[in-house]
Amino acid sequence: MAIWPDEDSQSKRLYERGLKVYPGGITRLVPWLEPFPVYTKIGKGAYVTDVDGTSRLDLLNNFASLIHGHANPAIIEAVSKQLVLGTAYTNPTEVEIELAELLCDRIDTAENVRFSNSGSEAVMSAIKAARAYTGRPAIVKVEGGYHGSYDYAEVSLDTPKEQFTTPPKSVGYAAGVPDRLLEDVYVIPFNDPETAASVIRAHRDRIGAILLDAAPSYLGFTPVSSEFAASLRDLATEIGAVFILDEVISFRLDHGGAQKKFGVKPDLTVLGKIIGGGFPVGALVGSKEVMQVFDHRVGRPLVPWSGTFSANPMTMTAGKVTLELLTPELVAHINMLGDQVRAGLTRAFVSSGFPGQVTGVGSMFKIITHQRPVYDYRSQRHSPAESAAMMELQRMLVLKGFHVSGAGMGFLSTAMVAQDIDNFCAATEECLRQLPHPESGK
Numbered sequence: 001m002a003i004w005p006d007e008d009s010q011s012k013r014l015y016e017r018g019l020k021v022y023p024g025g026i027t028r029l030v031p032w033l034e035p036f037p038v039y040t041k042i043g044k045g046a047y048v049t050d051v052d053g054t055s056r057l058d059l060l061n062n063f064a065s066l067i068h069g070h071a072n073p074a075i076i077e078a079v080s081k082q083l084v085l086g087t088a089y090t091n092p093t094e095v096e097i098e099l100a101e102l103l104c105d106r107i108d109t110a111e112n113v114r115f116s117n118s119g120s121e122a123v124m125s126a127i128k129a130a131r132a133y134t135g136r137p138a139i140v141k142v143e144g145g146y147h148g149s150y151d152y153a154e155v156s157l158d159t160p161k162e163q164f165t166t167p168p169k170s171v172g173y174a175a176g177v178p179d180r181l182l183e184d185v186y187v188i189p190f191n192d193p194e195t196a197a198s199v200i201r202a203h204r205d206r207i208g209a210i211l212l213d214a215a216p217s218y219l220g221f222t223p224v225s226s227e228f229a230a231s232l233r234d235l236a237t238e239i240g241a242v243f244i245l246d247e248v249i250s251f252r253l254d255h256g257g258a259q260k261k262f263g264v265k266p267d268l269t270v271l272g273k274i275i276g277g278g279f280p281v282g283a284l285v286g287s288k289e290v291m292q293v294f295d296h297r298v299g300r301p302l303v304p305w306s307g308t309f310s311a312n313p314m315t316m317t318a319g320k321v322t323l324e325l326l327t328p329e330l331v332a333h334i335n336m337l338g339d340q341v342r343a344g345l346t347r348a349f350v351s352s353g354f355p356g357q358v359t360g361v362g363s364m365f366k367i368i369t370h371q372r373p374v375y376d377y378r379s380q381r382h383s384p385a386e387s388a389a390m391m392e393l394q395r396m397l398v399l400k401g402f403h404v405s406g407a408g409m410g411f412l413s414t415a416m417v418a419q420d421i422d423n424f425c426a427a428t429e430e431c432l433r434q435l436p437h438p439e440s441g442k
């Protein structure tokens, strides 16, 4: 029987078909794996089975969106019932109110809600809301913070070393980003309240929004310090800007979200991923005061919001069941599995002698193939050789039956048990023993 990455595997065949219709053969960057992706056939609980019949523990969970793993029976039952009643209507439904009510119950700062189809779209709407509310054009974001694929939110996501300045300058991500756009994004280093204060105060009359992820993925899920979170809150209030917390991934950290865990009080919060129960989703929640920019009853709203599939009943149903199932006890359980994975991987690094470390918080972790202390974007950055080592580790883990991302990220689900974590840590240790050491910093 063929297995990935054999030349006669089904994955290879599908990749060749994909090459004819997609640039680079794929339609989304994240699943890329050398020499070609593993094509999935079935997902069940904590495992995915590929088109050649190989099962693997899925530590990706569609990039953090499946908190209960694949094909959860309660979610399937609920969406199956909805499926035969219709998948999308123009008119509103009861379930869209139920999911919004659940979010308002759980999230301290959520008074009003709007749904979209992705986290990117919700970040875009948050920025538009802040501009409309304040009448100011610019935003502030953290260097290396990923907030989806809106041009403004992508600024300085992946600044090359040669362009490092202090304070960080705004650097476009996709080629061709207009220089004019960069003038409306100010960039600050993570967990550095002094630099943040000087950048923000210097441009106070232009800044409409301060955008923060409390545990940014590109920064190894390093948690925000209480000092930094409080200073951004105070600065937003001082200059009259809207403070936006992006919890698209980090909502999973606490029953009340990252803001509960870290004591952050945003005006607007962006959600996505797990609140759609495996279906496409994004949401913006926040104070009535700011969210009224979307209210049409005043005539033309300051920010008109639509979206053909926004709040469709399939997503709303899956999201509602997902959140009902996600009790505080289950959140604590996956956070404990997160502690187990970080402890196990730390042991794997020590016993294998490979120069690396694991970072992360709650049910999120990141394997780092260098040993420098990680505290912001620049410090977590991998050299080309270190990144190549991580991608090789990813490939070796796939061969042993585990999926992590090419950047070393993993996200746990409630479908996993302690034995899954032990197996993963043991396999990683075996891989690390065989993995050539990258030359530090090269």
Ligand SMILES: Cc1ncc(COP(=O)(O)O)c(C=O)c1O
Pocket (backbone or CB within 6 Å): 063, 117, 118, 119, 120, 121, 123, 146, 147, 148, 149, 213, 217, 246, 247, 248, 249, 272, 273, 281, 282
């Ligand atoms: C923190 C954060 N914000 C926004 C997004 C964008 O969400 P989506 O991929 O649903 O557009 C992501 C996606 O990974 C994210 O991690």
